[in-house]
Amino acid sequence: LIAADTTLPLHGQQVLVTAGGTRERLDPVRYLTNDSSGKMGYALALAARNLGAQVTLISTVSQLPVPAGITVIHVDSAAAMRNALLKRFATAAMVIMAAAVADFRPAAPATNKIKKTATTYTLELTKNPDILAELGQRKQHQFLIGFAAETQHLLAYAQRKLAQKQVDMIVANDVSSPHAGFNRDTNEVTVLQPNQAPQPLKVAHKTKIAQQILQLAIAAQTD
Ligand code: CTP
Ligand code: CA
DSSP, rough: GGGOOSSSSSTTEEEEEEEEEEEEEETTTTOOOOOOOSHHHHHHHHHHHTOEEEEEEESOOSSSOOOTTTEEEOOSOOOOOOOOHHHHTTOSSSSEESOOOEEEEESSSSOOOOOOOOSOOOOEEEEEEOOOHHHHHHOOEEEEEEEEESSSHHHHHHHHHHHHHOSSEEEEETTSSTTTTTSEEOOOOOEEEEEEEOEEESSSEEEHHHHHHHHHHHHTOOO
């Protein structure tokens, strides 16, 4: 049993990983979402488990296999994901926000199915809370890892997220690269940490990228 191996670097540590795109309800039969597959989050959960952590995966996806020994909590919206995280944050040693959280949600979800009576339909959206930034503000001992999904100005935008969200690591992800991002099995990322030069990782399977991200996090934790 991996969790019983006291020599592993994450032994005894609670690691929270979020995965997938959030779903924001419009009416009882419709929602807004995005292209996140959840694969990077699941790979990170597996890698953390293999390093001895007690992993809780807070996931919006149901079609990916859950590795043995990992607790899964299924959520849909950003609000539900936020609640699940806040409930467990105090005892967590590490939080990895691999989820693609919707930036906006319908301002007033309809209780009944919206009818197609009008020729145009305008949907008002309201901003979701920035969960990672909120965790950054509440942070005590927790090591916080965020992602930055970008299609341009990758390092500049990611660097800004590292500082503004007050996190320990940002994994910068050019989602327009043919090797990277949504729905693929491979990824190409650059790891940013405060006061360190950006560390580009070679294109690899998400399993391997996850292992490298955790190795860097463990090295930074024990600094
Ligand atoms: N994130 C979050 N809560 C949100 C939006 C994003 O916790 N409401 C997290 C994501 O899970 C990710 C990181 O913040 O780890 C960066 O997400 P990203 O969408 O790249 O950046 P945003 O801060 O949302 O800014 P923008 O989309 O405008 O680039
Ligand atoms: Ca966003």
